[in-house]
Every structure is written in C-alpha cells, then in structure tokens.
Amino acid sequence: xxxLLLIYDAEQELKxxxxxxxxxxxxxxxxxxxxxxxxxxxxxxxxxxxxxxATTVRTRNGKTTTTDGPFAETREQLGGFYLVEAANxxxxxxxxxxxxxxxxGSIEVRPIMVFDQPx
Amino acid sequence: MQRANLIExxxxxERARVLATTIRVTHGDFDLAEEIVQETFAAAVTHWxxxxxxxxxxxxxxxxxxxxAIDAIRRNIKLRELLTLSHDDTATSxxxxxxxxxxxxxxxxxxxxxxxAREAQIALTLHTLGGLxxxxxxxxxxxxxxxxxxxxxxxKNKIRTAGIPYAVPEASDLLARTEAVxxxxxxxFNEGYAATTGDAWVRRDLSSEAIRLGRILVDLTRSPNAxxxxxxxxxxxxxxxxxxxxxGDVILLQDxxxxxxxxxxxxxxLALVPIALRGNPSGYALQAAIAALxxxxxxxxQTDWPQIVALYAELLRREPSAVxxxxxxxxxxxxxxxxxxxxxxxxxxxxxxxxxLWHAARADLLRRLDRKQxxxxxxxxxLRWVGSEPERRxxxxxxxxxxxxxxxxxxxxxAP
Numbered sequence: 001x002x003x004l005l006l007i008y009d010a011e012q013e014l015k016x017x018x019x020x021x022x023x024x025x026x027x028x029x030x031x032x033x034x035x036x037x038x039x040x041x042x043x044x045x046x047x048x049x050x051x052x053x054a055t056t057v058r059t060r061n062g063k064t065t066t067t068d069g070p071f072a073e074t075r076e077q078l079g080g081f082y083l084v085e086a087a088n089x090x091x092x093x094x095x096x097x098x099x100x101x102x103x104x105g106s107i108e109v110r111p112i113m114v115f116d117q118p119x
Numbered sequence: 120m121q122r123a124n125l126i127e128x129x130x131x132x133e134r135a136r137v138l139a140t141t142i143r144v145t146h147g148d149f150d151l152a153e154e155i156v157q158e159t160f161a162a163a164v165t166h167w168x169x170x171x172x173x174x175x176x177x178x179x180x181x182x183x184x185x186x187x188a189i190d191a192i193r194r195n196i197k198l199r200e201l202l203t204l205s206h207d208d209t210a211t212s213x214x215x216x217x218x219x220x221x222x223x224x225x226x227x228x229x230x231x232x233x234x235x236a237r238e239a240q241i242a243l244t245l246h247t248l249g250g251l252x253x254x255x256x257x258x259x260x261x262x263x264x265x266x267x268x269x270x271x272x273x274x275k276n277k278i279r280t281a282g283i284p285y286a287v288p289e290a291s292d293l294l295a296r297t298e299a300v301x302x303x304x305x306x307x308f309n310e311g312y313a314a315t316t317g318d319a320w321v322r323r324d325l326s327s328e329a330i331r332l333g334r335i336l337v338d339l340t341r342s343p344n345a346x347x348x349x350x351x352x353x354x355x356x357x358x359x360x361x362x363x364x365x366x367g368d369v370i371l372l373q374d375x376x377x378x379x380x381x382x383x384x385x386x387x388x389l390a391l392v393p394i395a396l397r398g399n400p401s402g403y404a405l406q407a408a409i410a411a412l413x414x415x416x417x418x419x420x421q422t423d424w425p426q427i428v429a430l431y432a433e434l435l436r437r438e439p440s441a442v443x444x445x446x447x448x449x450x451x452x453x454x455x456x457x458x459x460x461x462x463x464x465x466x467x468x469x470x471x472x473x474x475x476l477w478h479a480a481r482a483d484l485l486r487r488l489d490r491k492q493x494x495x496x497x498x499x500x501x502l503r504w505v506g507s508e509p510e511r512r513x514x515x516x517x518x519x520x521x522x523x524x525x526x527x528x529x530x531x532x533x534a535p
Contacts, residue, residue: 001282003282086282087284088282088283088284088286089232089234089281089282089283089284090283090284090286090288090289090292092282093234109281111280111281111282
C-alpha cells in the first residue's frame, strides 16, 4: 500500500530555532530520506515553503476566486510530505515516527486511495 | 444436552475462534467473515440433527467456514490473485487447527489497534470477540443503536482502508500492544463493575464478558501481566453480591458478609497472583495482590494492613497518581492511625479537590480523630462532588450520624 505522510509543525517555533539546531534538523532529514530510499519505502517527498506563501483557489458555479493564505488557520502547519510504500499501517506508522519533525510536530498518515481498474 | 442447546453452547464458546480464522482467510474483511460465520452456524443447525454432531465440532465449523470463505473470495473477481489458495475439501488440516489460537490473537490485537479510537476498540472487541450484538453494546454504553452501528462500521472501514494488519504485533511492540488490549478489557470490566448508571443487569454482563476476554488473553499469551489483570477482575467481581444491600445501598468492604464472596473465583485468582507478581509485576498484579490480601482475611480486623501499605507504596512508585496516593494514605491510616493518614492526604488536595472520595476519606479520618466540625465540613464537600446515588445516600447517613453524635462503629469511610 501507499501512504502519504503529512508533516505538520509550528512554523513560529521553527523560526526561533538556532542556526545550529536548524543545521541538525536539516542533516537529520537528509539522513532519514536517504535511509528510506535505500530501504525501498520512498516514492516521493518534498518540503514546502511557509504558509505565508500559500494561495487558496475555489471554483463555484464556474467562477474562480483566489484568496491569500491557507485553507484553514491552524496551530501547526503543513510543512512537507513523503509518499511511501509500506506493507501495512504498522509499517507506515513506524516510518512516520522516524521523521525528524515527529519529535516536535506531528505526522498525519493517510492511505492513498486505490481506484478499481476498468475490467 | 439437547442438540439445539448444544449448538447454542458451541456458538457461545467457539464463535470467536471461527470468526478469527475466517477473518484471516478473507484477508481482513470483517463483514464478509461475520456473514460466513452466521451461515456456518446455520449449516450446523441443519446438518447436525441429521448427520449427528461431529466428533470435533470446532474443527467442523472452521473447515466449513474456511471453505465458504474461499468460495466467496473466488467469486470475487477483484481478488482474482487469491485463486491460487489451496481448497481443502477434506477435514481441516492439522496446521490449520494449530493456527487457530493465533487467529484469535490476531483478532484481539486488530480490534485494539492504537490507530482506532478507544471507544471503537471497545465496541469492536465486544462485537467480534464477545459476540455481543450492536444493540447489546449500545444498551450497555447508553448510546443509540444507530450510533453504535456507525461506530462499528467506521472501525471496520478504517481497518480495511487504512491497512491495519490482521496480525500479532512484532516482538518490539508486543508489550505495549498487550498493554492496550488489557486497558480495553479492564475498561469493559469497570463499566460493568461500577454500574453507576444504566441498566444494572446488562452492565454486570459486561464484567463477566471482560473476565471471559481476560481468560482468552491469558490462554493465548500466558503473559504474567494478563494473569495479573485476570486475577484482579476475578477478585473484585467475587464481591459483587456483597457490595450492596437489597435497597442498593453501599456496604463497605469491612461490613460485607464474607460468606457471600465467590470462593471459587477467589481460589482461582489466588493461584494466579504469585505468577503475576514474579519478576517485574504490573500495576494490575500489585492491585490484584492487594485485593488478594482482602480476600484472604477471615475478618476485616485480621486484614494484613502493613502488607497492603507496602504494596500501595510499590504501586505508587511504579505508577504514580493522585488516586493511588489516596489509597495509600487510607491504608496507612488503617495501619498507623488516622493522623498519619491525614498528613498524606493533605498534599493531594489540589489534584483531588473535585474527587468525592478524597473528601470522604478525609472526613472519615477527621471523625476518627474526633474533629467533628471539620469532619462534617469534609462530608459536605464530598456530597458536592459525589456522582452515584448509593454513595450519596451513604455519605448523607454518615453526616447525619456525625451531627446527631450517634454511635459509630470504628468503621472506616467510603473506601476508594
């Protein structure tokens, strides 16, 4: 199965990090990403720019409105993701727990929906 | 035994085993497996009276259910790849039978998977392992059957969609996951045991169900922690008939008629306690050991309070909490006098200010020290926070006795 691991963390807290801590986090992410590539779990993954750069788009009755900012204001913000291949939820949860931000923020684990192939 | 009764008895004892194996064969499809198990027992009702009861009813049931499951899967085009599964038309193979205990373990760990909400874990465990209907579980937890039905559907849906494995957790997770299973079982037990609300009869049934689940867990894991939990439930439940009088009023442990305690259950538990206490005993084991000391005392006066104090101190060290500290303080008071107990209660005030048993324990110790006005005030505080009607009546009676200055046994207060 495939799972999307959504990485949530408080941007305000991250901004207060010392350069040394920031460097460590960066190194941790590099190491973790390398590990899950080597173990064959990694399918995709990226970090996102801050929510201040987000734009939300809605189309209603054929009319598109565009608003500045994220869909919802929350304490923790979506900051990145991994798409992983795992045998089951237990394996996906174990991978999620190793993401460096699991120690400061939280990781939402969502199974990828599989659509039936046309016969 | 009448054959219909026999099938009913087999249904009661073996349904969970048959279901557990069927869920494995259907690759975790709970709904399909439940349907097949119903069909299988219906087949037993038809065949057994005609062909005679099979020598090994469980083997017969598992074999029929398994074949039905494989047929159902074969009919399902989406699961084409499973066609390679061998179809065993003869009796269930030895290997299949040996896999049975594992299947129930798989089932219990899946129902109590941490990715499911606690409420869902409880409902699913009672439904699949306990065989309770949606209506029965709804009645026991005082929710609408429709709500309970949705809860079960959501849980089964999440198991399937999120890929919760139908498996016994790997060794590194086993301890924590077993802990979660025990929490669910003990919660079910307390729902029945506390029985402060709702239909008392149905809720008492929950305690028996929890004990049954506790036995299954012990059978399957032989874990000392599970034995501690089973012993604790057996000991608490052994006093079920002695805990209240015919009006539903509280009877304190020390005033209970010890001849009404269920001796058979106590004996069973007393044999488990030493095993549970071996090595690194769990909180359940320590609580069971405390309950065992109460159960073994021929009269209340002969209770081994120093030993109980030591066990509470150990429990407090392992699982520090204000409620355990309160129990420890009460035991100390029984052992070394009310003044020492009061000293231990004082620092718990902030945390337990809303907990009626903290006030009730304090009231009782003050009363025994003859500090009547303070005791009366403490009973008033206890009455402010008490939730259950029998406990309220008990506290009110105590307060009245105090105000009237009437005779008092050397009774201790409402034991937490």
